[in-house]
Amino acid sequence: MRSLLRAPQSLWVTLTVAALAGVMSLVSEPFASADNIFNISRNFAFIGLIALGQTAVIATGGIDLSVGSVMGLAGIVTGLVLGSGQPLIVAAAAGLGCALLCGLVNGSLVAYFRLSPFVVTLGMLSIARSLALVISNNRMIHDFGPDEDLLLALGGGRFLGVANPVWLLAVAALCAAVWFRYSRLARHVLAVGGNEDSTRLAGVPVARVKLTVYVLSSLLAGVSAILMIGWLGAVTNALGQGYELRVIASAVIGGANLMGGEGGAFGAVAGAALIELIRNSLLLLGVDPYWQGAFVGGSIVAAMLVERMRRAGR
């Protein structure tokens, strides 16, 4: 039992995902249909991608509440630049540039001014959303100019029967897994989360490590936003609203420790998959969609309770 408790949380979550999927395919006819599986996988890809960055932030002992708003801002900027007739590459660069700026502001304030990550990113949550409103003038943007087809194909298309965002998530998760295991930076990320003062004493540039994870987190939110507007075919300033909770829940359910020092790539993806699976199952079982918030919120609290029990057990 003790060795079971010590198994990585990502394994537990993957088993839960498998079990839930098994039960659902028995009780619900449409669940196992190709269309539904395609939908689930695409939906969680957007979240999973951002959860990879969030995991790195949480592993340093920080948190990034601004990812949903950064998505909104990056999406609006990309949409507007596309609509003005620019090619996708320019528009994507503009959107990612905005995300990068948000990440730099978050990271600098946390790393160099030593402000609380919670407050800094809560501020950015409000600022980026407000900027998205200002820039878009609260209009929906659905004219994406000459590169519209390319954008729609990128975010909404599929390759070998799998949605493009899912492919990107798979590649990103693999890269992140290798990064967590083999990069010096990732080792330092975990060290900062474990004991910041000791890591500084050991000569690690702690501030630079922190800055980097906030920039990564924002950039991934930007990438996710661009894919998402390609899927939706339109963008409003409400893009990504409330996603911070789902992203943080994914990371935490996947084993990222909010106290810092723990977290991995596969856990973030498995966590995102579990949340999307729960959402999908509730819908298929005919539960009023208004309940979804309660289940997502409940699952993040439950994940922390399980983590606490695991800690007590080892």
Place this chain on the structure above:
Amino acid sequence: MLELRSVSMRFGAVEALQGVDLELAPGEVVGLMGDNGAGKSTLLKIVAGNFAPTSGELRWDGQPVELTPLSAREHGIEAVYQDLALCDNLSATANVFLGRELHRRLFGVLPVLDHAAMRKRSAELFDELGSDTRPDDLVRRMSGGQRQATALARARLSAPRLMLLDEPTAAISVRQIAEVLELIRRLRDQGVSVLLISHRMSDVFAVADRVVVLRRGRKVADKAVAGSSPEEVTALITGALEAA
């Protein structure tokens, strides 16, 4: 090797150290004793480069030096602090190499952590220290003695010439204290000098060659352990005996 000449340290109105002279030879273990607030930690932090003395001079191999944490390390001075400064969530090896990770090149270009080389080297270090610490163990699951060994192994990684140990036997069990004292003897046998701060008289008398006593910022004794006694040192610490 290390020489302090008339070192004083003032924090505002507080004189933490007043005109302290101290010399350390290669392979020598010096026990630094004194009551709380006597200036032991201040002295250690000056040698580690954390504080610059208000006045006085530090010499390293006969040359005057100004130490910063980085330059102290470059000179071969490593400090192990009382709280050990370990990351509980990482393995022994990860802690030993923290900030000094070894790399290999993947496909000749991509730098990746060389886990195998680091594990091997840390296993060697634990072996040298005669510790049963396993390279892959998480610090969180270690005994106090193993933690101490991990901190010492980290300090040993750069093959330092002087190790500063701040209360290495505080807060660990009697059996583990014996382990740590054995670690210190092994360091000395390998030619490393040790400046040992300890509250425990028995530790100092067990491993030190010399004992230095500080009282209220002044050095009141500096003598061979063989020529002193716990009773005398106690009297010096408390002030019952003025100087020796």
